[in-house]
Each structure stands twice: as structure tokens, then as C-alpha cells.
Amino acid sequence: FALPPGSKKAPSGWGGSVRTEQSEPGENLVDYVKSLHEGWTEEIFTVLDATPPESVEQRDLYDRYPEVFRGWTDGNVALMGDAVHAMMPNLGQGGCQAIEDAYVLTESLAACKTTEKIPDALKEYYNKRIVRTSIVQFLSRLASDLIINAFDTPWSPHDDLGKSWKSYLTFFWKPLLQYIIFPFQFAYLYSYYPTGSMGDLPAELEQRWKAQHKIGAEEAFDRVAKQGQKTGGPSFFQKAADSGASSASPDTVLQAPKEDN
Numbered sequence: 001f002a003l004p005p006g007s008k009k010a011p012s013g014w015g016g017s018v019r020t021e022q023s024e025p026g027e028n029l030v031d032y033v034k035s036l037h038e039g040w041t042e043e044i045f046t047v048l049d050a051t052p053p054e055s056v057e058q059r060d061l062y063d064r065y066p067e068v069f070r071g072w073t074d075g076n077v078a079l080m081g082d083a084v085h086a087m088m089p090n091l092g093q094g095g096c097q098a099i100e101d102a103y104v105l106t107e108s109l110a111a112c113k114t115t116e117k118i119p120d121a122l123k124e125y126y127n128k129r130i131v132r133t134s135i136v137q138f139l140s141r142l143a144s145d146l147i148i149n150a151f152d153t154p155w156s157p158h159d160d161l162g163k164s165w166k167s168y169l170t171f172f173w174k175p176l177l178q179y180i181i182f183p184f185q186f187a188y189l190y191s192y193y194p195t196g197s198m199g200d201l202p203a204e205l206e207q208r209w210k211a212q213h214k215i216g217a218e219e220a221f222d223r224v225a226k227q228g229q230k231t232g233g234p235s236f237f238q239k240a241a242d243s244g245a246s247s248a249s250p251d252t253v254l255q256a257p258k259e260d261n
Contacts, residue, residue: 029056039161063087066134073122085133088144093136
């Protein structure tokens with residue numbers, strides 16, 4: 001939940017140990033999670049009601065400040081990926097930046113002709129990467145802070161879920177996010193193509209996959225028209241409830257009986 005470390009803790013579940021940092025060992029963490037989802041669809045509470053409180057864990061998220069003063073290298077040793085520029089997961093860039101690191105590191109070492117020049121090659125790798133990774137770290141932290149601290153369920157005239165000032169802020173921010181912020185943000189994230197511009201290749205691949213998926217979709221529609229929709233029926237949650245009613249030992253948490261509080 002990106003809360004300060006130690007603010008909410010559950011039994012770890014590893015070897016039956018209990019975290020000593022949990023201020024209230026007897027606290028029902030499921031009730032706490034449910035309080036965060038007030039107004040959400042009933043299926044969420046179906047899952048939570050069937051979840052043992054002792055199985056709930058908090059996984060804190062950590063990132064790092066950009067290492068603009070210390071560097072990433074020491075002699076013939078260099079760091080890469082989360083080891084040196086860990087970032088919030090909201091943009092999905094942790095692994096992506098590690099892959100970019102690997103490419104630039106390989107490129108720098110490939111150009112190195114003697115072992116004596118390896119430290120200089122590693123410093124060159126750092127110099128090429130520090131600006132981009134720092135920007136991506138900043139964008140990831142910004143996205144995380146906005147999601148946690150500034151945004152909420154958007155206001156909608158069709159329900160009563162979003163009524164806080166954050167809900168109205170989220171509603172009015174949507175066009176700005178969709179048409180200005182997100183396009184610029186992702187244009188930067190996807191701007192790294194070290195082998196050169198791909199030209200018309202992305203558009204060609206898009207058209208090829210569209211044509212291929214259209215053929216597959218039409219075949220599936222024809223098959224359903226002739227044979228019927230075999231997968232049609234009640235929702236997953238209804239199937240789970242029906243299966244649990246006829247099973248002595250539930251296979252999933254959705255099939256477990258609820259306990260009245």
C-alpha cells in the first residue's frame with residue numbers, strides 16, 4: 001500500500017514467524033484491507049472475506065535517489081538495474097532500464113580493446129546512462145506520489161463512489177493526463193532505440209497483426225455460430241460459489257464459507 005515502513009504489519013507467513021514491528025499483533029489485517037476498498041464491487045469483498053487474516057502481508061516499496069555524485073563503478077566492477085537505480089513500479093520501468101543498462105554496458109565493453117581500459121569503459125557506461133535513468137526514476141516517483149496522495153476514485157454522475165475532493169480532482173485531471181502528460185511521458189520512455197529508428201516497421205507489424213487477429217476472430221465467430229458458445233455461462237464468482245456449495249473441501253478462497261463477525 002506504499003505506507004511508511006512499520007505502519008501496518010501482518011504475520012510474515014514464512015516459517016510461522018511474526019514480525020516484531022507489528023504494533024497490534026492481534027489486528028485483523030483483512031478488515032484493514034476491506035476499509036481501503038469501501039464502495040468497490042462486491043466481488044472484492046467476496047475474496048477478502050474468504051482470506052485468512054494471517055496470510056495478509058505488507059510488501060513495502062523502496063526506490064533510490066539518483067547516484068549523481070558517487071557513480072556506479074569501482075575499478076573493474078559496475079552496478080546496473082535495481083542495484084543502483086531502483087524505482088517505483090508504477091511505470092513498469094525497472095526491468096526495462098536494466099535491459100538498457102545491459103545494452104550500453106555491452107556496447108562500452110565491446111569497444112574496449114585492453115583490460116587496462118575497462119575502468120574507463122565502465123565510467124563511460126555510467127556517463128551514458130545516468131541522465132536517462134534519473135529522469136525515469138523521477139517520473140516513476142512522481143506517478144507513485146500522484147496515485148497514492150493525489151488521486152482517488154474519479155467522480156462519476158452514474159454512481160456515488162467518488163465524492164471526495166480528490167475524486168473531483170481526478171475527474172478533471174483525466175483529459176490532461178490522457179492527451180498531454182501521458183503522451184509526453186511515454187514518448188520519452190519509448191524514445192530509446194540505440195540501433196537507430198525502426199522507420200515503418202512498427203506500423204507494418206501493427207497492420208500484419210491486425211490482419212492475422214481478424215482472421216482468427218472471424219474463425220472463432222463462425223465456429224461459435226455453428227457449434228454454440230461452449231464457454232458461455234455464469235461468471236467466475238458464481239461458478240466458484242456453486243462449486244463450493246457442492247464440495248465438502250473448498251479448492252479456492254472463493255469457495256470457503258464466510259464467518260459472521
